[in-house]
Amino acid sequence: MASSKETYCLCGQPYNIGQFMIECDCCREWFHGSCVDVKIYQSDDIDKYHCPKCSQTYGPSVLKIRTNNHRADRYELGAESKSAQIGSPAWVRALAARAMRPVPAALQRMRAYQFTEEFVRDNEFTRPILFNTPEGLDMQMPNPATFTVRSVLRYCGAQLEVEVIDVRRQSTLRMPLGDFVDYFETPPEQRDEKVLNVLSLEFSDTSMARLVEPPAMARRLDWAERVWPSAERPPRPAVQRYCLISAAGSYTDFHVDFGGTTVWYHVLHGRKIFYLIPPTAANLALYQQWSASNQHNEKFFGDLVEWYGTAELLPGQTLFIPTGWIHAVLTPEDSLVFGGNFLHSYAIEMQLQIYEIERKVETPIMFRYPLFESMHWYAGAHLLTLLRRHNEESQDEDFIINESQHKYPAPDLPSLLVRGIKILTNALKEWHALKSTDTQKRDNIPKCLNSVQLVRELCRELRTLEKKTTSSSSKDKDYKPKNHSPSKSHSKKHSSQNTKKSLKLTLPKPIMHMTLNSEFKDEKHNKDIYQETKVYNDKDIVYQNDRGYTTQDVKTYNGVQEKVYIDSKEGILSDKGYTYAYEDQYDHETNGYIDRHGKKSGSVLRIKLE
Template sequence: MSNSEMSCVGVEEHHAVDIDLYHCPNCAVLHGPSLMKKRRNWHRHDYTELDDGSKPVQAGTRTFVKQLRARSFPSADEVILKMHGSQLTQRYLEKHGFDVPIMVPKLDGLGLRLPPPTFSVLDVERYVGGDKVIDVIDVARQADSKMKLHNYIKYFTNPDRPKVLNVISLEFSDTKMSELVEVPDIARKLSWVENYWPDDSVFPKPFVQKYCLMGVQDSYTDFHIDFGGTSVWYHVLWGEKIFYLIKPTDENLALYESWSSSVTQSEVYFGDKVDKCYKCVVKQGHTLFVPTGWIHAVLTSQDCMAFGGNFLHNLNIGMQLRCYEMEKRLKTPDLFKFPFFEAICWFVAKNLLETLKELREDGFQPPSYLVQGVKALLTALKLWMKKELVTEHAFEIPDNIRPGHLIKELSKVIRSVEEENNKPVKTQGILGVCSASRSSHETASPHHSRRRVRKLRDHATKTPSNLDILELHTREDIANSKLNGRFNKPFQPSSTVPDWRTKDNDLRLVLSNGRIIRDERRPFTDRSLYTADSEDEDDRTRSKKVTVKREDQTSGLEGEGNADAQKPLNSKERNLALTKS
């Protein structure tokens, strides 16, 4: 039966699989209630299978949870950092990296605002609305189904629970409950979405920072890596959760991918396949930050409400991209991937290009984590723009970005940085240590006044001409029409490439003061859109000349003094985004 059909007959989706013979209300008068399937085992997802002792235990079943509780694990104290909220700063993570989980026992100093521990599931219903349809996991079957929030709250508050149902994906940014929660300062400051997502983007902004998790005792989520390699924060409001943590080493990631694609995945406990799986108990009032790529499973050891959120950041760009590519190989459904992951990578690349240029103009050496991350990002962008793959990735290329030009400029900047260091910078690895960032030098920098002037000039109000006003109006109308036509769903799959992106009549003509300044009516016949090795080769032959020219310009700047601060500027001052837990 479909969801609508089950709704009409008053049967919850997760109950439908338990019915052997359905009797409608009229038939029930004569023949009694619907006949239910008979349970024959407690260790298989299909509880009707005969228990002949030949089939292994599957994840999430009652037998599995009982065995999991009896297992012994090394303590996560061996690997995690415990710190006060005020110590968890952007500067700290820039300097020391964000490569291991971080536990913060108290709220103080985190900037995390939450409801009081007396906040109940009934309050969630009051703020979110009982008619909201949510995803619910039937833990014993490890299967997802839909349910109205009101019905789940009714189930949660009933002491007689025939099943273990878990809610881990209730994102509430668009509800009244959002006003009660402020995410940790460090997550907000590092977030790609918060720092780089443009307000005028035709792509819907991803909302992945505010989740409410409600789980009854013995709820279990099997081993996974958070979508897009996002880092994640969890705070237990009341109750308790147990995390089983595995380092994202090369070997462990290869084992994880193999295990994830196996037909016997549910019958194999992944923790047994690796050298060490750490147990981390998160008690009421504790906040846990899990870094990029860490493989983890979660057991709800007692009824629990928790809040959490996901975020991408600059500290582990290489690992984030590695996780995304793994998701594609595993054919992860778009519903379970980071919304518009490739689009945000283009936005980030554009902004980091300006950041690198400004750092070099101001006499700073870019931090190694940033150079490594940009190199990893550049490799991914080149791959996505190869001729044989471009149509697969074209949908998520933002309209205001010239991919070929951006790739070329990023390549130039990275080569210049490496030449200045007199040695190549290795591509970002899994557990790289971050160097001190630009923010570490700002207060002592003799160039900070120049940077402040640039920022003020970039934000200065400009009086537009009549033609510029017309152009802005036209762009707004076009953006609105595209938005209505392109997004009838919350978000569109990354792999879907609409026909309009390749049609000749998709006119992209931009005028300013009566002149054509951009004409992209045939975007995919222009060689500059593709990754061109010949362009890179040409750039290499010119690199020495560019270096000499830059040195001449630098010596000229020293003689001009404050006149440099009055030059027209190319970009806004942007804060470096950092790794998020």
């Protein structure tokens, strides 16, 4: 490779490792593909390249001669006697001609309100789920009437490097997004059977992120949202928002999403066909053998297992695929799809199992879930807090004397979650033991966590939970209902508990009063005199009351015998009753007597209540 200080091409710029360049077979000069109008995906078809200057002397570039339509290399010699390879145009056409297999065991259709965390927690999310409409999923998508692939280019930028899959070769290359969009907008009949597929355009850091919001269930379960510290460095793995741009004829061979993640897809334009295989022990063992085989690109994995199902995804539909499911995808027509991946607490066992398979078949790091082990360390800390809180609430129940004081007992942790925590604890224990000899294991442990203490505390809380579970089960087994037949002591106790204490009511003194003319007056300036009437010896005794209580603040007690003293004479009030006002501020009260002063006559009315 020439020195980076040298200049090349018609533009006279130095070599750039991130920019595609091609060498002229005549003058041996290097040129940027963008300067001589040669795309990276076209270079494989060129046998001898002639630069613009040399083409004037030696003629145009010489293309390779095709020999077949069923092999990954369409220029392969002796291809007639060889079988078709996955991804070739002939093979894709044969797959598209197969009949659909809508097996109920491979797909369930639901409405959004049925897909809840309780549904996942109860281990019901074991099959892919298809939603016909996005209503109720609480997700945000661009308007399909106005949003196109050109819109993706506008939001993400033409120079953004994207990974593109050459479907025929089943290989990956990198190219600017602008070049891919130019290819995608070319009519299919003019693409020269070149099929390209973009699957890993993660756009969380672009301006397009505000247009797409994953479904609410994905956000609620996602460890990246729940357990990864927001201020932690490095930032959380960016796998929540993917844009998939697939040309007609694209095919993605059987795979399990990295790290055993759960995945969701929403079709904005086009159509997708999924080939679905459940993650049974036998199927995963076959998948591991098939992935490690050198001939796996000539064998359709669906024919090796007991059965597989298909699901067709149309515009406006959404598909959730649970952890571990082995699936392939065929794109019959140009498609624009949004999707995302997430790890969660109810799939720990399968996630770790897929991670181990990836390690055994030596899956390249670029195709694995980023920071997988670090995410599980953070999840361990999160689940430790959950375990500790549950054990403390369960312990509090043992100290409750009165059963009525505990209306809401601590609910049991789901068995699926408890099993996952145990498996995760064992994995963390193993990773911690290897950190002394494996630098990668050591680097995967977050700096803010004490791995020794975390593993120890998880084991302790799991033992506590197991003891509580064993104790409660033995109590339920030995439980004998008590005889609650009524007795004298029980009746007395019950009657004493039902005895109601008298209540003392204190009402606030009104500030405004409504007159007969429906006008409100301030109490401070109210000069009206309200009168109270007592009956003594069949005569009404009227005395003036300047306190201004309204009838809403008084209550009448009938049949109360009262003694009244007027001019030092004692009498008994009749049982016609009298009015009594709450918050009545009397002048003074002594020995059960109450003195009330008239305002005009100055007479005193002394009342004794008995």
